[in-house]
Amino acid sequence: MRLLSVPFHLDERLAGFDLGVPADAEITAELPAGDPWTRMAALYEQVAAEVGDGAVVVASGDCTTSLGVLAALQRSGRDVGVVWFDAHADFHTAASTTSGYLGGFPLALAVGRGDLALPTALGLRPVAEDRVVLVDARDTDPGEHALLADSAVTRTSVADLPGVVPGGDLYVHLDVDVVSPAELPDLLYPAAGGVAVADVLAAVRALVATGRVAAIGLAATWHHRSPARREHADLVRGLLAAAG
Numbered sequence: 632m633r634l635l636s637v638p639f640h641l642d643e644r645l646a647g648f649d650l651g652v653p654a655d656a657e658i659t660a661e662l663p664a665g666d667p668w669t670r671m672a673a674l675y676e677q678v679a680a681e682v683g684d685g686a687v688v689v690a691s692g693d694c695t696t697s698l699g700v701l702a703a704l705q706r707s708g709r710d711v712g713v714v715w716f717d718a719h720a721d722f723h724t725a726a727s728t729t730s731g732y733l734g735g736f737p738l739a740l741a742v743g744r745g746d747l748a749l750p751t752a753l754g755l756r757p758v759a760e761d762r763v764v765l766v767d768a769r770d771t772d773p774g775e776h777a778l779l780a781d782s783a784v785t786r787t788s789v790a791d792l793p794g795v796v797p798g799g800d801l802y803v804h805l806d807v808d809v810v811s812p813a814e815l816p817d818l819l820y821p822a823a824g825g826v827a828v829a830d831v832l833a834a835v836r837a838l839v840a841t842g843r844v845a846a847i848g849l850a851a852t853w854h855h856r857s858p859a860r861r862e863h864a865d866l867v868r869g870l871l872a873a874a875g
Contacts, residue, residue, distance in 0.1 A: 632847065632874040633687045637678055640692035641733055642670035647857040650690055651864020652871065656681060667733055672752035675699030679753060683707065685845035688874055690867070694721050694850045695737045695749075697804050702753040704802060704845050711845055712762035712797030713741065714838060716831060717806040718822035720768040720775045722784070727774025738765070739778065760784050762797040766834075767809050770822035789826045789834050801843050803835060806850035807866060815862055819852045828866055836873040847874055 633655040638648035642662055660677045662670040678699030682689060684707035689700050694717065704711050715721070721738040724745030728735060739745050743757025750757075760783035767789055771779070779786065785795050789809075808818050811825030838844050849870060853863055 632871070634871060635678075635681055635687050635689045637674070637689060637691035637696050639674060639696070641695060642667045642674070645692050645855050647855040648692060648851075649855060649857040649859040650851060650867045651859035651861075652867050654690070668746075668749045668752075671695060672749055675702070675749075675753055679703035679706065682846060685709070688847045688849055688871060690849040690851050692851060692855065693734045694804065694806055694848070695734060696850075697737055697802070697848045698740060698749060698753060698755055700846050700848050701741060701758065701802055702750075702755040704800070705756055706754070709800045709845050711758070711800045711802045712764075713738075713758055713802050713804065714764045714766060714792070714796065715804045716766045716789075716809040716834075717768055717804070717850075718770050718808040718825060719806070719820065720765060720771045720779060722765075722775045722778050722782075723772070724778070727772070727778060729772065729774070738763070742782070742784070744778065762799070764792065764795055764797060766792055767826055769824050789830050792834055793837065796838065796841075799843065800845045801838060801841075802846055802848065803838055803844050804848040804850070805831065805835065805870065806852055807863075808852050810866070815853070815866065817853045817860060817863075819854060828869065832869045832873050835870065839873060839875055844874075
């Protein structure tokens with residue numbers, strides 16, 4: 632898979648975005664004036680164009696870039712399920728969030744919940760909730776608890792993932808904070824507990840081995856101070872090896 636770099640956190644350009652390995656292409660855009668969703672829509676349109684029909688790893692500074700990847704896969708005719716590795720659920724809407732942080736919205740937006748201005752701008756159709764698996768989301772908020780309980784999203788651990796993987800083509804999303812902060816330091820939003828890097832990479836490798844993974848998203852949610860730390864670069868290299 633090609634590695635595409637999107638050096639942004641939401642609608643903010645990250646001057647020090649470094650993955651520790653060279654990307655095959657960098658995706659950027661001159662973002663228009665307006666609200667963050669409008670600005671991100673312009674960026675993610677470029678992401679969708681570059682992703683095409685998949686076979687890529689798309690790395691950015693947050694999880695919302697996934698919406699551009701999903702839009703591209705749908706445009707290519709793929710009806711993808713989602714396997715979402717994340718310490719956080721990213722299942723907030725404007726009504727449930729207490730922080731207002733837009734990086735906590737993307738999985739909810741992907742399944743058609745909340746203010747759908749961004750998915751609509753991208754032509755993104757809601758992913759069926761019963762084809763979404765949320766892996767090791769151990770740091771969730773009360774508002775998300777209610778939304779997830781009212782959804783058909785499956786929650787699981789890395790160890791139990793093999794029994795609940797949805798059928799058909801897959802988009803695999805990996806927010807690096809799913810990993811234990813003891814193994815992966817300098818995270819933006821570390822969450823106590825977590826899984827080993829080796830276990831996460833083994834799970835991704837098993838998913839890729841099915842031949843059904845259309846694309847992988849990497850949310851490189853660490854503090855970007857060039858150059859990348861050894862632990863960060865090793866994880867990215869491991870993910871690319873797992874991707875094949």
